[in-house]
Amino acid sequence: MVENLNVFSDSMIVVYQINGGYQAKGPRTKLYLKYAQRIIARFNEVRLELIPHGKNEGADELAKLGSYREATLLGVMPLDIQRQPSVPEHEVGSLSDDLDPTWMTPILAYIKEGSLPDEKNEARRIRYKAARYVIYDGILYRRGFSVPLL
Structure with a gap:
């Protein structure tokens, strides 16, 4: 079981909201922040770090891989279609x-x-x-x- 988690994001607003530097203003954003905090509480330690867009090659490659529809990749990468928001509608x-x-x-x-x-x-x-x-x-x-x- 994973106990410690390092998360790297190139989204400054997400990093600062979760780390407490920025407030979540909109009702939907507040719901997503609470949802993220509930997930974070399951771990012993979570570090969320801001990285520059240029140093986010790994995530970019994963996003490109996920957008391919080639048959050879469909069995390797699970595909999950989210039909509704992760948080309830306000x-x-x-x-x-x-x-x-x-x-x-x-x-x-x-x-x-x-x-x-x-x-x-x-x-x-x-x-x-x-x-x-x-x-x-x-x-x-x-x-x-x-x-x-x-």
């Missing part, structure tokens, strides 16, 4: 109008009805914040960008 709730006001209430009011507070600076702040959000199927989402898959 729940997304919708906001009801009868709830107590939150920081989202003025943003929702502006997006839905165009209403703003009377105070000039507060109205400007709400307009600025609201530009970062969209309502989809009754749920307030923060806008983001995604790279299309080719």
